[in-house]
Amino acid sequence: MSLTVAIIGRPNVGKSTLFNRLVGKKLALVDDTPGVTRDWRAAPARLAGIDLTVIDTAGLEEAFDDSLEARMRKQTERAIEEADVALLLIDARAGVTPLDHHFAAWLRKGNTPIILLANKCEGRAGAPGLYEAFELGLGEPVPISAEHGEGLAELVEALLPYAPPEEVEPEDDDGAAGGTADGKPEPVRAIQLAIVGRPNVGKSTLLNSLVGEDRVLTGPEAGMTRDAISVEWTYKDRPIRLVDTAGIRRRARVDDKLEKLAVADALRVIRLAQVVVLVVDADAILDHQDLTIARMVLDEGRALVIAVNKWDIVTDRAGTLKQIDDKLQAQLAQVRGIPVVTMSALRKQKLDGLLDAVFNIYEVWNRRVSTADLNRWLAGMTEAHPPPAVEGRRIKIRYMTQVKARPPTFALWVSKPLDLPETYIRYMVNGLRDALDLPGVPIRMLTRKGKNPYAED
Template sequence: MSLTVAIIGRPNVGKSTLFNRLVGKKLALVDDTPGVTRDWRAAPARLAGIDLTVIDTAGLEEAFDDSLEARMRRQTERAIEEADVALLLIDARAGVTPLDQHFATWLRKGKTPVILLANKCEGRAGAPGLYEAFELGLGEPVPISAEHGEGLAELVEALLPYVPPEETQPDADQEAEAGTDPEAREDGRPEPVRPLQLAIVGRPNVGKSTLLNSLVGEERVLTGPEAGMTRDAITVEWTYRDRPIRLVDTAGMRRKSRVDDKLEKLAVADALRVIRLAQVVVLVVDAEAILDHQDLTIARMVLDEGRALVIAVNKWDTVTDRAGTLKQIDDKLQSQLAQVRGIPVVTLSALRRQKLDALLDAVLDIYEIWNRRVSTSDLNRWLAGMTEAHPPPAVEGRRIKIRYMTQVKARPPTFALWVSKPLDLPETYIRYLVNGLRESLDLPGVPIRMLTRKGKNPYAEE
């Protein structure tokens, strides 16, 4: 059983730095600017044999209206409610501030146990603040340095009283001796289904966070009229029709020439990382600005990475000329993304929770196509028909011969052609084969990669 710990504190005390240190990855954006983190995010960690779920939260602010700061505070309160232990982080070099005292008083009234951490205690500069921390009334502070990794052993000792007892489960060696190796699954149990990695991307303020909240049925991430609200890529574990899905909300991606702010550059880089790790990407576009230049740039980026793509046209309830808008979408896809025909397009309203099932069904369908494999015999029968209908061109008086074809991998579907002169096979002929492959063997909407190889048929008998 995992111990859930929430890292809390006022802005710019090092919460995200500690989060990255505990999870062992640079998942959270870190910058000297206060208020970088806005949504809370969770990630698994293991510290000295203790399994943890670590939650990074926004900086606590004394705001109780409908402002962005107040919404961030409410998100942090929810994270504290879900945690087994709260880690209150203070900046030892800055000393105890009135805001630290205010929130320490507030935490003492709550039900969640609190461990006080004095950050930035490397060297002697943090010593006065460490001693001041005793006056917060939360017990002995644990001196740490999140940036340098100091004090983690003391943090483990402070966490041990809250670690739940181990469940009585046989370990891997015991299962292997009993003939039930969890890797082999000889006991007949089904293999665990891995979550589908689903990323939500798009321009700022098109409704990405609203879509995630509507899908999971709760206010998991901040939403509002302010553009660029999401900065960190927020991951949410979720299940749809018994299928585990890992949803990731990302920051809005503007044109590169318009991105000047350092934090926005970091947020966009994080969004690009999410795209590379995703399996299916939902590109959210605004129904009032259909597939503009930046939308198409993001779509090409997703396809170039080999990810499966679904286009979600949000705010569809505001569209009056729906037939004309659909025709406009189809024309742009045909002209601008002709290399991948059949990309699924779903019209919906994230705010009104309309047609969300249609979106998820399209995601599952395109994921199945993205994973599809075609038998070698079917491929070569198809290839014979294609080359007979339109033979490869001749080079220097000799016709190029395509001897053989096989699928070398899925995700995305990737095929290899054994060609007599691979460097001379025109790109137009490869596109002819890809388009025919997509239509004849039912591979719509996913990127298809075609590789050329020189040599004899590796499967031919000697």
Template sequence: MASPRRLTVAIIGRPNVGKSTLFNRLAGKKLAIVDDTPGVTRDWRSADGHLAGIELTVVDTAGLEEAFDDSLEARMRRQTERAIERADVGLFIVDARAGITPLDRHFAAWLRKGKTPIILVANKCEGNAGKPGLMECYELGLGDPVPLSAEHGEGMADLVEALTPYLPPDEPEDEEAEAEEPLDDEAAEARDNAKPLQLAIVGRPNVGKSTLLNSLLGEERVLTGPEAGMTRDAIAAEWSWRDRPVKLVDTAGLRRRARVEDKLEKLAVADTLRVVRMAHVVVLVLDADAILDKQDLTIARQVIEEGRGLVIAVNKWDAVANRAEALQQLSDRLETSLPQARGIPTITISALKQQKLDVLLDAAFEVYRLWNRRIPTAQLNRWLQGMLESHPPPLVDGRRLKIRYMTQVKARPPTFALFSSRPVEIPEHYTRYLINGLRETFKLPAVPLRFLLRKGSDNPFD
């Protein structure tokens, strides 16, 4: 079959004209934070989209501001310029209800000089309120405007017609393509290795998450600076490390819930938690000056409860005076506060100076391997028999609990089912004994283990 034709489309315009709404519409899901407050989007982000048979890579950008210094607005504008340069076509969005503004005219003149072809889109054209603004669009010199309503999905057929001339030519169909054959175990493992590792970077505000992502990619992909809370949307970037595909996701900083009052921050926190749920491995970035405070522990517990692999990166390590004391403090806090995930890799890094980033990624891929680990049932039950002989289950009401057998029901994370005559009466300390034994015997540090207690007979096939 012929491969679908794909376009990279950058959505650009001044603040609050509906760029993120159109991005979500084309992506088919609510990925970008949408709010009436201008300047919500600060970094460009991309997603796969689909529109009437056209495959899209849709890029949402920050609102264009007339700023050319080192301010946050100027850095946002430079990020948008990079996104436009990489696109096949740009969608310049104006607010038809507000009419054409001097800022629209300024940026239209700038876009006309660029190499990227531009389609003018008049948003918010539902009803009659946008008609005067639609007529004003012709003065921008960007051709016929495409009237639509991103919020209500009106005018998408006109947008398809405007995008069609920029589509690449069809590729010929491969008539000799053979039907796919079933994969053997080695081929299936190779296929899984070819899938990108979903690696999320989380932490408190201003600990260096965005700097870490930029250092790993080797470019200024996201905005960085001294301002706390700069990242709002979760920003994903496709990348490859040692021939292994990685999808890096930078997230908004997570503060204590009691301090989160602003509506935009609440939306950003919800977006970060969504990313954690979708991740394979999460890198929790700590500030070396405040190692593993209460909020860091809360984030770590959330990651473990979601069943994700966890790696801790202690950033700004180059500025630490007493490193032995700092490491001991971190070790003590992990031992006492996170016993449910012992053996979490702890890597000391400097994101700004790009120190020990390879070590960090080695640890992330090792945690990912353990997170996918499967243990044969026969091997599990031989281990279980030895554990029961070393430390038999306790007596309950004068009777010994009978533990029949166990099996691993799934991976990602490793999840085990233990079958017993009276599962609800197995005390928690005995469950911890078995979990700790599993970790030690089968070398499963750093990943959360889930233990399900089930009622079962002596026959495992019953």
């Protein structure tokens, strides 16, 4: 069991810096601008033997209307309710502010235990604020420096009373620790599923509709999501890690520093994903930026599903589907068979069809083909259309094997690999896709020089 810890406080006191410090990775965006974090995010950590689930939250604001700040505050309230203990962070260099007093009084009324942390206590500048923190009535403050990693030993000491008891591994008949000796199957690994697209196409709404709760902020404001938010979820007994990302605009239009950081985070998520759902707006389907994102996903070797959102408002559905097919044929011809799913995230329509498409493309992306089947196929392809001749001598393809999956990657042993034309490699890829049922995923074809490495001398 892990101890769930929520980091809370007013804007710009260093919550995301502390989050990154505890989890050991730069997962949360950090900037001097207040209000960078908007959705709460969780990640595992281990601190001095204590297993933690650390939650980074948006800055607490005194807002109770329908504004973005009020919606951020509600998200933080939910995170506090889920936590075993909350870390209230103040800026010791700025001193205790009226907003700190307000939220300390509010937190004292709740049921979640509170540990008060005075951040930015490196050097002497934070000493006055550290002593002022006693005024909040939350006990002795723990001096830390999230940026420099100071005070973590004192934080561990404060967390120990709330840590769950250590679990003792059962022993088998030989006295060894039990791993899988009890006969239980190995746990199924979660599918890494990223949701990407242009701003304001419904990515966050889709995530909320899939998990059945308002897990991330939604609203009419474009560019609301900044951090990539990961959510663990299960569908039909299949574990999925859903990741909502910031909207990706054309590079020429991105000039704000925070937006650049958010887009860079979204690109990082694409590189780490296994399946990527590209959400497009039914009013502007597969425009230039949509196609740019799709190419980016395919170039990274990820499996791609295109989700056409807001399908409930489309009148000419047959014409729209033909328009999509024409654009895919013209712009993404190198990867034929990309699945396209129509849906409505807001109305929760056809979401099962989207997830079925995700599972299907994931299986294709993981598919392996036996070497014997590949070489039988290779013989037929080269007989039907032999490789071209170079300087009067025909190029010979001697052997073929699959070197990896995810995405399917194949190696050809060729007499003159540098002279094999790109058009012939495309001929091979397209034939492989059709003959071995590999639609919609990128296929990589590598050329190697030399004879069949598996042939006997």
